[in-house]
Amino acid sequence: MIGFTDQTTDIYGAQLSRRGFMKAGGALMVGFGMLRSGAAEVAAANTSLRAFDASLPGSWIEIRPDNTVLFRTGKSDFGQGTIYTAYRQIVAEELDLPFEAITTVVTGDTDVTADGGGTFDLLGHGSPNIRKAAAYTRQAIVQLASEHLGVPAEQLSTHDGMVSGGGKQVRYGDLVKGKDFKLTIPVSGDLTSIFGLAVGGNPPMKPVSSYKVIGKSYKNSVIAQKVKHQEPWVTNVKLPGMLHARTIHPATLGSRLVSAGKVDKQKYPNAQVFVKGDLVAVVAPTEWEAIQASGQVAGATKWTEWKGLPGKEKLYQHLRNEADWNATPVQKSRKSTGDVATGMKSAAKVLNATYELPYMKHAPIGPTVAVADYRPDGVVTVHTHTQNAQALRGELAMMLGVNTDKVIVKTYAGAGHYGRSNGGNAGAEDEAVLLSKELGKPVRVQWMRNDDIQWSTQSPAAFTDIRIGLDANGRIVAYEADHHQPAGQDDRPIGAVLAGLPTMPAPSEKGGMLTSNATGSADPWQYDTVPNLEERYHGTFQVGQKASPLAIGLRDHSMRTPTQYQQNFPRELAISDAAALAAADPLQFRIDHAKEERLIHVLQRLREESGWQTRPSPQPAAASTGSTPVRGQGVSVMFRGGVYWACACQIAVTPATGDVKVEKYTIAVDPGIVVNPEQLKRQIEGGAVMGISQALYEEVAFDEGAITAADWISYPILKMNEIPEIKVILLHNPAVGSYGQGSEAANALASPAIAAAVFDATGKSIRRLPLRSAYNKELLKA
């Protein structure tokens, strides 16, 4: 640096400073200044300040002299491509640059990104940060251009990376050439919380009507890198001297270690056993030796017996009769209205039904893997694949009893997690850290398929009792629901639990947002003409949690469309059941009970595009016996994250076998602003396939001590020859003003629509998931 200026300019609450002149290069870097709020100061005290200095790589956006741009986000890509497509589009749009000018996207790593937060709802809660950062930056550029051109800022406009006005113009890059500008924008929040930091203030945003980049189908550049095998996958991280480890998990979810087996040194001379508390692992210089030796040692390791689970066959009996639903306060829907008891008394007909759905697994196609490198100075670097690197950093620091500045989390491409690591860990990270610390070498922990199914978290089971009163005209006069679901989020790293080291608390009535055993409303009510409504939400401990000496049991976690999946399945199937009781077409029945125009429009378009037959269920030729397939149709709706969804499916059921084949599947969606149509369509198709898989197959098998599902045979998912014809209708609706996204909700629509279609085809109600052939066959006989 060869000189300083003393000027700082206020840009809508952000501070633009000129720190001097550089001999080469130059940049406008956008960084953070913490707002003076309590939360921010707590976070600042607990985290490395390095991440907040815009002169270091903890910045968000860099405008470079060649008119290219770098941006950083603490979120990671989990296969939606949103960060490499929609985020680039949003940044380019607010900066008034071409999409191609955004040449570098830095994601996830805790030492080079600053905002943290979980990778979920990226275009909802996730997008304001980058959008505001870009908007502040554009204002700063206009200010710099005003000084450079000698033209008042209000006479200047931006387009395609140029500022022009007063008959003059300048490229953004020329403004920063040889200069060192810094823009400090206001932020608040807790870096290692699930939501991370939030950018504050209200910089002027570009009006939606002038969007040029948003709305186009740009390709995801990372797909080409993956196709060419140029993208580094987490599975490929290899460090000098690295050891391979396999964890030997306890025999049950409540077993304690009696004695760890010894390595057969004749066969596996380089392997060794690691024990800390109830955490047992085997390490070896090569992966194959570690795998073989861990199998041998596991066979010789002794655990206490434990039986604290009801077993899958008695799950719903346990949930209804034995689980403690007084463990935590009952919550009510904010939309509750009228007087349900009086409404129900006036009803001409009443539907009274119970809906049940099982535990399901996130089931990433690659099991959790992490490499940790713990150094003598006490700093550990963890190479992994996580939806929330900063939260993981916080968890690992807590486990080690150190400040977060001792933990660096580097992130890489990996198998999709569908929510499993949105609170930080996926399973292997803490174990890798403990092993590396103990052994003084980098350690790679790779869970095997059975570990990943049996020792990861799962989407909680649930049941719901619903009563719907219909008046003489077949309209809903009263709706009453009691949703029951165990605690839905347990982010305790399991290796730390087994090793007896500090973690966040187990879910309880005392817990905060992510450690509570309460269940809240997650499925906003859509039938606004219903005069009397009451929805109650009952929570409790995780199944087995109180009985397990490790306080774990069947650990639950948010999974794609969390809790709303558990609440929308019963509600939407009950609405179809009520339509049948009213002898009404289930699609028109929904329209008749809705007020929201966006929802009505989505249903109307769905009716036009899906081949829907307007008539009541069951269909006239419905049959619950015989080996000839019978056909049926079903519909469901959802409102999630500002987006209206509806789906219709046509299916075939063979009563004699119980086989259900989904033949056609149509989704209509009003997302508000469609940022990238092609990417959104692919997200929705993927969500739809996952949803059909969940509806037809998915259920976690467990006995009285442990999860017994162990592989893709015992936890089957949908195969390619089972997919229906899938049609996606995007109803771009810019007037809404918010960005819509895709995979969530798309998966949850399937199960109530398919179950309703089974009723339409057979005349028999199946109110329990999954719709597996063997179950269907029994229920159709009943």
Added chain:
Amino acid sequence: MLTITVNGKKREVQSAEDTPLLYVLRDELDVTSPQFGCGLAQCGACSVLLDGKEVRSCITPATVAAGKEITTLEGLPDRWAKQQHLSAAQAAKTLHPVQEAWIEQQVHLCGFCQNGMMIKATELLESKQNPSVEEIKDTFTNSGPSAHLCRCGSYVAIIEAVRFASTLMAKGGAQ
């Protein structure tokens, strides 16, 4: 010592001969496109071509590959270039039509399974020029030790990409 041929290059293998090919390729030879998904031949993430036939490297002992030609995702461009007798200069900037199609159709969601999907597509298209949608579904579901599984639900995109790759191959590539 075992010698195997990977993507046209002879490689000496230090690992024990019963080591599954997956770990030999990934850990010893740094050929990392085959992924560990299950270790049970139940998902297809680890697939490679062995003399043009898809095998699951996670359960295939390395010795099985002796004297045979292994092709992985890394080797698909060369495989296509050889089949098309492309010059070295052309070959250097050429991807396999299956790869071109996967990019064009934006197939990947997380993409962890797509190594095996592209290997399977290559095997299919080398034996059948213009497979129907039903043939594609059947191949990816029934033709190997297990169905090729995708948890993100990219099956629709895969089918579209195989169809697209088929038209590219009929034209002699993407150019």
